[in-house]
Amino acid sequence: MPTSAHNTSDSNAPGALLTPSEVATMFRVDPKTVTRWAKAGKISAIRTLGGHRRFHESEVRQLLTGVPEQRDPSA
Amino acid sequence: MPTSAHNTSDSNAPGALLTPSEVATMFRVDPKTVTRWAKAGKISAIRTLGGHRRFHESEVRQLLTGVPEQRDPSA
DNA sequence: TCCAACTGGGGTAATTGGGGGG
């Protein structure tokens, strides 16, 4: 996961994917912790053909915004 | 990622976050006290998916700089 | 193909959260 100037992390891309390290940096946690969240189902993740995880940037942002859980308002 | 995978000290990052113990050390108080400040709304904090708190480094720095809000002198 | 960096998995120490009492 390159941190170069022209890396693939385009915040504008709607379907942008982030690596575990990227998400870890955003939450100020260890990459292994992000993996643990994925295993616990707390965050959705897709796998590469080799088994590595990739996370949706939009979802990560929402979690960071402060929306831990969603309640049905009509309930 | 260039050389550093996940650096623990990303003070240059705009959205840098600090752990409770980090803030506690900066203020020379107990981590529990920092938690109380967060509960009292005296300092904004975001939570990890596991419930742990992370504080904005910029906000902490401003508080340390000595720019406290006007205390209620109406007493 | 080779290579440097990142990732996954397991296991163990340290930190954190929450309540209660001083």
Next chain:
DNA sequence: CATGTCCCAATTACCCCAGTTG
């Protein structure tokens, strides 16, 4: 009222090595 310390349970961080990434 605010802070520091006690308890325990949960979460997180760092260690190893082998495999994937680009």
